[in-house]
Amino acid sequence: QVQLVESGGGVVQPGRSLRLSCTASGFIFSSYGMHWVRQAPGKGLEWVAVIWFDGNNKYYGDSVKGRFTISRDNWKNTLYLQMNSLRAEDTAVYYCAREAAQLDFDYWGQGTLVTVSS
Amino acid sequence: DIQMTQSPSSLSASIGDRVTITCRASQGIRDDLGWYQQKPGKAPKRLIYAASSLQSGVPSRFSGSGSGTDFTLTISSLQPEDVATYYCVQYMIYPLIFGGGTKVEIK
Numbered sequence: 001q002v003q004l005v006e007s008g009g010g011v012v013q014p015g016r017s018l019r020l021s022c023t024a025s026g027f028i029f030s031s032y033g034m035h036w037v038r039q040a041p042g043k044g045l046e047w048v049a050v051i052w053f054d055g056n057n058k059y060y061g062d063s064v065k066g067r068f069t070i071s072r073d074n075w076k077n078t079l080y081l082q083m084n085s086l087r088a089e090d091t092a093v094y095y096c097a098r099e100a101a102q103l104d105f106d107y108w109g110q111g112t113l114v115t116v117s118s
Numbered sequence: 119d120i121q122m123t124q125s126p127s128s129l130s131a132s133i134g135d136r137v138t139i140t141c142r143a144s145q146g147i148r149d150d151l152g153w154y155q156q157k158p159g160k161a162p163k164r165l166i167y168a169a170s171s172l173q174s175g176v177p178s179r180f181s182g183s184g185s186g187t188d189f190t191l192t193i194s195s196l197q198p199e200d201v202a203t204y205y206c207v208q209y210m211i212y213p214l215i216f217g218g219g220t221k222v223e224i225k
Contacts, residue, residue, distance in 0.1 A: 050212070
């Protein structure tokens with residue numbers, strides 16, 4: 001069955017960096033686009049970024065553009081999110097999600113919490 | 119960017135009631151809209167895609183309708199397990215944009 005497992009979250013100081021990982025199993029990872037979606041505590045869902053199946057196209061939400069980088073390693077079945085220049089407002093649970101044929105999300109991981117605080 | 123306005127932000131209804139949630143896009147998005155259910159502490163779950171297609175395994179009391187700018191999620195007979203927050207999302211164009219969410223409670 002499809003499984004997505006995020007890791008790498010934790011507490012980080014403002015201005016520092018953190019890299020999240022999402023390990024996929026149960027499907028042909030290299031055939032699917034992948035997304036990151038986040039949710040600040042008590043708030044709604046916010047789309048962060050997408051990377052196409054082959055890694056050749058990437059798009060970002062306005063609030064993270066220029067600070068975050070999405071990437072993937074299709075040999076390792078792993079999706080990444082490199083987060084630089086972190087701010088308090090980046091505090092959230094970060095989910096990875098598989099892109100469905102219709103281009104929305106059909107499977108989600110359980111999420112990893114990132115807390116940006118001094 | 120496209121804006122997604124979801125209403126109401128919360129509602130309280132009785133078991134068996136018909137519940138309707140709406141989402142309005144600031145510009146036409148064809149039928150490139152999905153609906154998700156999120157229970158506390160859990161990841162979102164896909165309910166509806168392409169505005170009106172029911173995700174496999176989702177109870178038939180959930181349905182979606184609409185096209186262009188106005189969309190609706192309907193729960194035909196509210197059940198206790200439907201207590202959750204519901205989100206729409208447009209995926210016609212980047213950036214993908216979620217609605218603000220609708221919290222559904224039992225009266």
